[in-house]
Amino acid sequence: xxxxxxxxxxxxxxxxxxxxxxxxxxxxxxxxxxxxxxxxxxxxxxxxxxxxxxxxxxxxxxxxxxxxxxxxxxxxxxxxxxxxxxxxxxxxxxxxxxxxxxxxxxxxxxxxxxxxxxxxxxxxxxxxxxxxxxxxxxxxxxxxxxxxxxxxxxxxxxxxxxxxxxxxxxxxxxxxxxxxxxxxxxxxxxxxxxxxxxxxxxxxxxxxxxxxxxxxxxxx
Amino acid sequence: xxxxxxxxxxxxxxxxxxxxxxxxxxxxxxxxxxxxxxxxxxxxxxxxxxxxxxxxxxxxxxxxxxxxxxxxxxxxxxxxxxxxxxxxxxxxxxxxxxxxxxxxxxxxxxxxxxxxxxxxxxxxxxxxxxxxxxxxxxxxxxxxxxxxxxxxxxxxxxxxxxxxxxxxxxxxxxxxxxxxxxxxxxxxxxxxxxxxxxxxxxxxxxxxxxxxxxxxxxxx
DNA sequence: TCAAATCTAACAAGTGTTTGATAGATAAGC
DNA sequence: GCTTATCTATCAAACACTTGTTAGATTTGA
Numbered sequence: 001x002x003x004x005x006x007x008x009x010x011x012x013x014x015x016x017x018x019x020x021x022x023x024x025x026x027x028x029x030x031x032x033x034x035x036x037x038x039x040x041x042x043x044x045x046x047x048x049x050x051x052x053x054x055x056x057x058x059x060x061x062x063x064x065x066x067x068x069x070x071x072x073x074x075x076x077x078x079x080x081x082x083x084x085x086x087x088x089x090x091x092x093x094x095x096x097x098x099x100x101x102x103x104x105x106x107x108x109x110x111x112x113x114x115x116x117x118x119x120x121x122x123x124x125x126x127x128x129x130x131x132x133x134x135x136x137x138x139x140x141x142x143x144x145x146x147x148x149x150x151x152x153x154x155x156x157x158x159x160x161x162x163x164x165x166x167x168x169x170x171x172x173x174x175x176x177x178x179x180x181x182x183x184x185x186x187x188x189x190x191x192x193x194x195x196x197x198x199x200x201x202x203x204x205x206x207x208x209x210x211x212x213x214x215x216x217x218x219x220x
Numbered sequence: 221x222x223x224x225x226x227x228x229x230x231x232x233x234x235x236x237x238x239x240x241x242x243x244x245x246x247x248x249x250x251x252x253x254x255x256x257x258x259x260x261x262x263x264x265x266x267x268x269x270x271x272x273x274x275x276x277x278x279x280x281x282x283x284x285x286x287x288x289x290x291x292x293x294x295x296x297x298x299x300x301x302x303x304x305x306x307x308x309x310x311x312x313x314x315x316x317x318x319x320x321x322x323x324x325x326x327x328x329x330x331x332x333x334x335x336x337x338x339x340x341x342x343x344x345x346x347x348x349x350x351x352x353x354x355x356x357x358x359x360x361x362x363x364x365x366x367x368x369x370x371x372x373x374x375x376x377x378x379x380x381x382x383x384x385x386x387x388x389x390x391x392x393x394x395x396x397x398x399x400x401x402x403x404x405x406x407x408x409x410x411x412x413x414x415x416x417x418x419x420x421x422x423x424x425x426x427x428x429x430x431x432x433x434x435x436x437x438x439x440x
Numbered sequence: 441t442c443a444a445a446t447c448t449a450a451c452a453a454g455t456g457t458t459t460g461a462t463a464g465a466t467a468a469g470c
Numbered sequence: 471g472c473t474t475a476t477c478t479a480t481c482a483a484a485c486a487c488t489t490g491t492t493a494g495a496t497t498t499g500a
Contacts, residue, residue: 041479057363059279063456075458076480084456140415143277181422181430185409188416195363196408202401210401214435261445283490295492296446304490 045070045080050091054136054194058088085149092153095136096160099127103163113170114216120167121190121208128193129204140191161187172219186215265290265300270311274356274414278308305369312373315356316380319347323383333390334436340387341410341428348413349424381407392439406435 048069052061063084064074081087106123110116127136142150161183168183189196189211202210268289272281283304284294301307326343330336362370381403388403409416409431422430 055363057279059277060363062454064454072479073481074456075482078457079479143275143280143415177433178422178430181427182434184416184418185431185434188409188412189405192408192412196404198404202398207401210398211405213397214402214405214437217434282488284488292445293447294490295448298491299445 042080045077046087046091046094049087050095050136053088053091089149089152091136093156096156099124100160100163102127107163107167113167113172114212116167117171117215118208118212120164121186121211122205124190125193125197125204125208128190129197140188174217174219177217182215186211262300265297266307266311266314269307270315270356273308273311309369309372311356313376316376319344320380320383322347327383327387333387333392334432336387337391337435338428338432340384341406341431342425344410345413345417345424345428348410349417394437394439397437402435406431 045066049061049066052065052069055061056065063077066087067074067077070077103120103123106119107116110119142153164183164187168179168186171179173179173182197207265286269281269286272285272289275281276285283297286307287294287297290297323340323343326339327336330339362373384403384407385399388399388406391399393399393402417427
C-alpha cells in the first residue's frame with residue numbers, strides 16, 4: 001500500500017453512527033429487551049474486524065469479509081463505520097489501551113525488577129496469543145497501512161512501549177548493554193509472538209520464562 | 221490472503237521464457253554487444269520485484285508496479301514470468317540460497333562458537349538491511365502468501381535455518397536454556413531486522429554485538 | 441526473414457464506498 | 471387502541487477503480 005490507499009480526508013459526517021460520537025440519544029438500552037443492545041452490536045463488529053485484521057492483516061481483510069462474519073452485506077457495514085481505515089485505527093487504539101491496562105495491572109503486584117519483567121512478558125504472550133477479545137496482535141506490520149494513518153498508530157504504540165521503557169530502566173543490567181536496543185528487541189519478540197509461536201511442548205509461561213532467561217543479565 | 225489468492229494450477233507451458241527453463245538456445249550472449257543480455261534482463265526483473273516485495277510485501281506489490289519499474293507494461297512482464305506467485309517463489313528461493321552462502325562463508329573463518337554466532341549475526345543484519353541485491357528481507361510475512369505456496373517457502377526457510385541450528389548446538393549454553401526457543405527468537409530478530417532497525421547512533425556490527433551480548437550465556 | 445520482446449486492449453474478479461429503497465421497531469396524535 | 475410518522479438497521483445495486491492474466495497485433499534487431 002503505502003501510497004495508494006484512500007486518503008482519509010476529513011471527519012465523518014455520516015448519517016449512521018460511525019466512530020466516536022457519544023451515545024445516540026440514550027440508547028445503551030439495558031439488556032432487558034431480549035436482543036443485543038445497539039452498543040453491543042457495534043462492539044461485536046469491532047471484535048470481528050479485530051480478529052480478521054489479526055489473522056490476515058489489514059490489506060488482506062476485505063470489508064465484505066467483515067460484513068459477512070457480522071451477518072450483513074458490505075454496504076450495511078457503513079451504517080456502523082466511517083471507513084475501513086477509521087475502523088482499523090479505532091481497533092488498534094482500543095487494543096493498545098486494553099493491553100496497556102492489563103500489563104500495568106500485573107506488574108503492579110511485583111516487587112523486584114526482574115519479577116516485573118517476567119510478569120509483563122507472560123501477560124504480553126497471553127495477549128498476543130489469545131484471540132479472545134479486542135486485545136489483539138496488530139501492533140506491527142505497519143507496512144500494510146496507509147502513510148497518514150501510520151503516524152497516529154506509531155504514536156499510540158510508542159505510548160504503550162513506554163511501560164517497557166520504565167520496566168527496563170529499573171533493571172540492574174551490565175553497562176555494556178544498550179537499554180534502547182534491549183527494549184526494541186524484546187518488544188519485537190513479544191509483539192510478533194503470534195508469528196513465531198508454535199503450539200505444543202512448552203506452555204506460554206514457560207516460553208516467557210525462556211525469554212526472560214535469555215534477556216536476564218546482572219550488572220557486574 | 222490465506223484462501224483467496226490464485227490457485228497456482230500446473231506447470232507453465234508459456235510461449236515466453238518463464239522461470240526455470242535452461243538458457244534459451246545459447247543466449248547468455250557475452251556483454252560485448254553494448255546492451256544488457258537476455259539473461260541479465262530477467263535478473264533485472266527479479267531484482268526489481270525483490271525490492272518491491274521487500275518494501276511493500278507480496279500482496280501490496282502489483283504486477284503493474286513491477287512492470288513500470290522495469291520500463292514496460294504489465295502484460296509484457298508475462299513474457300518473462302509465469303505468474304506472480306511463481307515469481308515470488310523463485311525470488312524467495314534465490315534469496316535464501318544467496319543468504320545461506322554468505323552466512324556459511326563468514327562463519328567458516330571462525331574458531332570459537334561465540335565468534336561464529338556473532339559473525340553470522342553481523343552478516344544477517346547486512347543481508348537484511350542492504351537492499352542492494354537479490355538477498356532481501358522476504359523470509360517472513362508468510363501470512364501474505366497463498367496457502368499452497370506457503371509450504372514450499374517454509375520448507376526452504378527451514379533448510380536455511382539449519383545453519384543456525386548447528387551454530388547454536390555448538391554453544392556452551394546453560395542447560396536451563398531451550399535451544400529451540402533460543403534459535404526461534406534469535407532468527408525472528410534477525411529476519412525482521414528491517415522492521416525494527418532505525419538508522420543512526422549504532423552501526424550494524426554494534427547492533428549485532430548487542431544482540432549477541434544479550435544472547436550470550438555461558439554454562440555454569 | 442524470423443524470432444524475440446514489447447504493446448494495446450480486453451477479461452473477469454475483487455476492492456472500498458455511496459445511494460436510494462425498505463422492512464421493523466418505536467413514538468406521537470387523535 | 472389504532473393509526474400515523476419517525477427512526478434504526480439493513481439490503482440491493484451500482485460506482486469507479488485495481489487486481490492478475492491472456493490474446494493478438496506490432497515493433498525491434500540480427
